[in-house]
Amino acid sequence: MRLYVDARLPWGSGIGRYVASILPHMIAARPEWTFILGVQQGNSHPDLRRIAEAANVSVREIPIAPFSLEEQRHLHAAAGPHDLAWFTNYWVPFFWRSPFVVTVHDLLHQRPDLFPAPAAKRIASRMMLANLRRRARSVIFVSGFTRREFIRTAGAPRDCRVIHHGSDHFPAALPPFSKTKSALIVGAPKLHKNMALAIEAWAAAAPEDPWRLTVVSPGDELRSSVPLGQAQGSVVFRSGLSNEELARLYREAAVVLFPTKYEGFGFPVIEAALNGAYILSSTAEALQEVARDMEVTFLDPDDKSAWVRAIRETLQKPLPACDTPEIARNIAAAQDYRWADAAQQTVEDLELNMGNRTK
Structure with missing residues (x-):
């Protein structure tokens, strides 16, 4: 054929x-x-x-x-x-x-x-x-x-x-992995990605030093892009990263935020699970489908106060490790794709x- x-x-x-x-x-x-x-x-x-x-x-x-x-x-x-x-x-x-x-x-x-x-x-x-x-x-x-x-x-x-x-296009963190007090948002600066809400919720949660949030977006200029604000305090913006650098950030991140209002599938949830992070995700239907066998904190993408509370509660947990039960389950579920x-x-x-x- x-x-x-x-x-x-x-x-x-x-x-x-x-x-x-x-x-x-x-x-x-x-x-x-x-x-x-x-x-x-x-x-x-x-x-x-x-x-x-x-x-x-x-x-x-x-x-x-x-x-x-x-x-x-x-x-x-x-x-x-x-x-x-x-x-x-x-x-x-x-x-x-x-x-x-x-x-x-x-x-x-x-x-x-x-x-x-x-x-x-x-x-x-x-x-x-x-x-x-x-x-x-x-x-x-x-x-x-x-x-x-x-x-x-x-x-x-x-x-x-x-x-x-x-999921195997993206490297998984090999045990034993070592997490830092860092969080990650990955996505294009588009309206439906809803990244500004999570960035604002992070700032409102007022995480203690040395916690940092890194916001990663593509390096090329995209149509319909929306402003996300500027780096300040514990928020850092990065763009145009190599796959290797992005994988390093996932390996280090203890928390990944995915506040999108609409996805057809949702790679960042799988990438976060492969790399052993706690996941805070919106309730977008595709994300709940993809993460059906994972332990994920699902949040209303319009409820900023819920995101603030969830961020504060998650940052109080011990840093995730490969033998953390929910982390082990998430890695296994992500590898099934x-x-x-x-x-x-x-x-x-x-x-x-x-x-x-x-x-």
């Missing part, structure tokens, strides 16, 4: 991290397939270079920007000959002519309270969801929450399944929908 994989979004975070994490396992699981990777022209990400070394991989640089008018007209021709297409995000050209499967990560574009966007873009997004419902051979959702959101917004697709992400499992389920879904040409 010749599988076209549309992977034109930036690699390294978000959907790009999903693609880079799952693809090596898929490629190894189906050596008889040809994987045609459609990537943005000029992509030199090291993960792409490693994946391109596989004998059954062909990289096709495509000079067509995602979400552009040009992709509606010309992407299918640029993809070249293939038997099935897999779109790794839900923006599929309306007039795409070959069978396709699509992964839907979230429906944030349909939340005007959390994602400011022009009305035209929101309408186009809703039209796209309807297009997927009618035409996709299968829709892969990264959480049960995202599937429910899709059905509520666009109706039930022709076929679908939930395939959770893995495996990219190899996600890849196997994905190739099975692609295989099924390639074979069923009547769908």
